[in-house]
Amino acid sequence: MEPIVSxxxxxxxxxxxxxxxxxxxxxxxSKVSVVIGPSGSGKSTLLRCCNGLEIADGGTIRIxxxxxxxxxxxxPDAELNALRRQVGMVFQSFxxxxxxxxxxxxxxxxxxxxxxxxxxxxTRARALLDKVGLAHKADAYPATLSGGQKQRVAIARALAMxxxxxxxxxxxxxxxxxxxxxxxxxxxxxADEGMTMMVVTHEMGFARKVADMVAVMDHGVVLxxxxxxxxxxxxxxxxxxxxLQAVTKRG
Amino acid sequence: MDxxxxxxxxGWRDLAHGALITIEVTVGAILLGCxxxxxxxxxxxxxxxxxxxxxSTAYVSVIRGTPLLVQLFIWFFGLPHFxxxxxxxxxxxxxMGIYSGAYVSEIVRGAIxxxxxxxxxxxxxxxxxxxxxxxxxxxxQALVRMIPPLGNEFIALIKNSSLVSLLTIADLMxxxxxxxxxxxxxxxxxLAIALVYFxxxxxxxxxxxxxxxxxxxxxLV
Numbered sequence: 511m512e513p514i515v516s517x518x519x520x521x522x523x524x525x526x527x528x529x530x531x532x533x534x535x536x537x538x539x540s541k542v543s544v545v546i547g548p549s550g551s552g553k554s555t556l557l558r559c560c561n562g563l564e565i566a567d568g569g570t571i572r573i574x575x576x577x578x579x580x581x582x583x584x585x586p587d588a589e590l591n592a593l594r595r596q597v598g599m600v601f602q603s604f605x606x607x608x609x610x611x612x613x614x615x616x617x618x619x620x621x622x623x624x625x626x627x628x629x630x631x632x633t634r635a636r637a638l639l640d641k642v643g644l645a646h647k648a649d650a651y652p653a654t655l656s657g658g659q660k661q662r663v664a665i666a667r668a669l670a671m672x673x674x675x676x677x678x679x680x681x682x683x684x685x686x687x688x689x690x691x692x693x694x695x696x697x698x699x700x701a702d703e704g705m706t707m708m709v710v711t712h713e714m715g716f717a718r719k720v721a722d723m724v725a726v727m728d729h730g731v732v733l734x735x736x737x738x739x740x741x742x743x744x745x746x747x748x749x750x751x752x753x754l755q756a757v758t759k760r761g
Numbered sequence: 762m763d764x765x766x767x768x769x770x771x772g773w774r775d776l777a778h779g780a781l782i783t784i785e786v787t788v789g790a791i792l793l794g795c796x797x798x799x800x801x802x803x804x805x806x807x808x809x810x811x812x813x814x815x816x817s818t819a820y821v822s823v824i825r826g827t828p829l830l831v832q833l834f835i836w837f838f839g840l841p842h843f844x845x846x847x848x849x850x851x852x853x854x855x856x857m858g859i860y861s862g863a864y865v866s867e868i869v870r871g872a873i874x875x876x877x878x879x880x881x882x883x884x885x886x887x888x889x890x891x892x893x894x895x896x897x898x899x900x901x902q903a904l905v906r907m908i909p910p911l912g913n914e915f916i917a918l919i920k921n922s923s924l925v926s927l928l929t930i931a932d933l934m935x936x937x938x939x940x941x942x943x944x945x946x947x948x949x950x951x952l953a954i955a956l957v958y959f960x961x962x963x964x965x966x967x968x969x970x971x972x973x974x975x976x977x978x979x980x981l982v
Contacts, residue, residue, distance in 0.1 A: 561886055563882055563886065587890065588890075591889070591890055594885070594886060594888035598886075599883075599886035605879035605880060606883075607898055608902065609902050618897060618898075619887035623887070623888055664883075668886075671888065
């Protein structure tokens with residue numbers, strides 16, 4: 511099976527700090543790949559490189575058969591935008607547009623970029639809001655929503671562009687504990703429908719239950735990757751064991 | 762101390778007409794200043810676009826770094842040396858608009874840069890081109906934050922517009938001085954026109970506060 515996203519030898523530094531030091535990573539169609547690892551291990555940077563929000567210094571990323579970045583050169587803007595249509599992104603801090611209603615948030619990109627009419631875009635948006643359980647909030651403004659509701663709107667907003675793959679950057683890390691479940695539920699439903707997903711998270715329960723593949727990152731490299739059962743029950747790398755112990759102790 | 766306001770009452774029509782001219786010049790300058798300010802402010806967002814950034818920065822440093830009165834005099838008294846004769850009214854509006862544009866551009870730049878970086882990232886990740894993201898997402902949010910500092914700028918401009926009286930424009934200040942030159946009641950006349958400026962500036966402040974509140978209620982903050 512041809513991978514939808516294929517990362518090879520990716521390196522990235524912020525000043526003197528080498529955040530990614532040669533990462534290889536792959537997402538297969540309709541699979542959920544979860545990236546775990548301690549803070550500062552480079553997992554969010556890896557994810558942000560995958561839609562060009564960060565420009566990798568070295569290595570390549572191929573998405574849907576096209577080269578997003580190669581040897582530190584990003585695609586030119588027009589092609590980058592075309593490629594980004596295939597890649598939905600959900601942020602830790604939601605980044606909803608506060609000056610637009612929930613419906614406005616979900617419809618703006620399809621209307622402005624796909625040329626959908628207001629009616630078409632509204633119909634699509636309402637179906638998606640229904641799917642994330644927020645049909646009744648269509649006319650509300652983001653400021654009036656809870657964190658969990660905001661993140662579900664953000665998921666609907668990304669889905670409205672009908673992407674091939676969805677990237678989740680710690681989607682539940684900014685949420686109160688009691689709101690985490692509703693977001694994970696939506697993500698699981700999405701996975702069950704066969705959406706291709708890459709998820710950076712600290713939710714080990716979600717990783718174990720939903721992931722097809724788990725990658726453990728530390729200090730800018732992938733320590734090991736494999737099916738969740740293998741990673742969680744029989745980790746090979748001592749640093750993986752340390753990390754998992756620290757995380758489960760906390761829980 | 763004897764105060765005699767009768768020259769003010771007698772000349773109220775001229776003063777009212779002068780106030781109207783003051784309003785016209787100021788409104789024209791505000792509109793022009795906002796257009797220029799938006800363009801220059803956007804031009805100063807990205808230092809990597811060297812030409813645009815350099816020209817915009819030069820504009821701000823030259824215009825903000827020299828007195829408004831000198832700039833107005835160059836427009837009105839200086840340009841005729843090159844055979845360029847603009848009407849006084851035109852010089853007043855353009856001179857003040859160009860001056861104000863430098864200040865507005867800093868307001869625009871500050872407001873845009875205060876919008877959370879995540880907004881631009883979210884827009885770009887939805888495949889929006891930079892310009893679309895600016896127009897649809899960042900600038901609308903920045904506009905609301907511009908209102909309080911723009912209020913300051915508009916108020917300063919109303920008051921600075923008294924300088925155009927020196928270009929032979931018959932604004933409020935000019936009409937006041939005409940009355941003084943025949944009545945010699947300078948304190949009374951200056952108090953009267955000060956009151957008119959006071960009313961104009963405070964109405965402007967009030968109006969902007971109302972707009973701000975409306976936008977806030979509409980979720981635009």
